[in-house]
Amino acid sequence: MPVSRFVYVVHIRTTPEKLWAALTQPEFTKRYWCETWQESEWKPGASWRAMIPDGRVADTGEIKVYDPPKKLVLTWENQFVPEMKAEGHSLLTYEITPTEGGVKLVLTHEMDRPESKLIDAVSNGWPPLISSLKSLLETGEPLAETTKWPEGH
Numbered sequence: 001m002p003v004s005r006f007v008y009v010v011h012i013r014t015t016p017e018k019l020w021a022a023l024t025q026p027e028f029t030k031r032y033w034c035e036t037w038q039e040s041e042w043k044p045g046a047s048w049r050a051m052i053p054d055g056r057v058a059d060t061g062e063i064k065v066y067d068p069p070k071k072l073v074l075t076w077e078n079q080f081v082p083e084m085k086a087e088g089h090s091l092l093t094y095e096i097t098p099t100e101g102g103v104k105l106v107l108t109h110e111m112d113r114p115e116s117k118l119i120d121a122v123s124n125g126w127p128p129l130i131s132s133l134k135s136l137l138e139t140g141e142p143l144a145e146t147t148k149w150p151e152g153h
Helices: 016-026 024-032 117-139
Strands: 006-012 038-040 047-051 058-065 071-078 092-100 104-112
Touching: 006 117, 016 024, 016 071, 016 092, 016 104, 016 117, 024 038, 024 117, 038 071, 058 092, 071 117, 092 117
Parallel strands: none
Antiparallel strands: 006 104, 038 047, 047 058, 058 071, 071 092, 092 104
16 A cells, blocks of 8 residues: 555546547647656556656656556656655556546555655645646646746756
């Protein structure tokens, strides 16, 4: 049982297919996720990595569950912050459920480690990113604070 966990639930006025694309496709993630993009073959067992705009690898992992547009599960290991990389792999799960007015997204990021520095960091990072994703899908524009990679990182 994971001992460090962050769960975020949001309702978005969109379709499951559009949300799925926004979570996985570079043309969307670059707009709301600090100019980053993900690279993967998007199938169970495939490698996954998130890329920083300057070409560095931010995070790596493996696709565990790929069930579009319902569920995506992947392992996640930070690559650019030494103390977080030292913690090893965490597990990220996106669950998408259609609702009457759109979709419900449940994001769970967890790790089998007490007081994880990674889970503490993502607990502060996910809310603005998912809020920006929601804004992008509902209005066509992301939140300004998540459109550029932070200087010095």
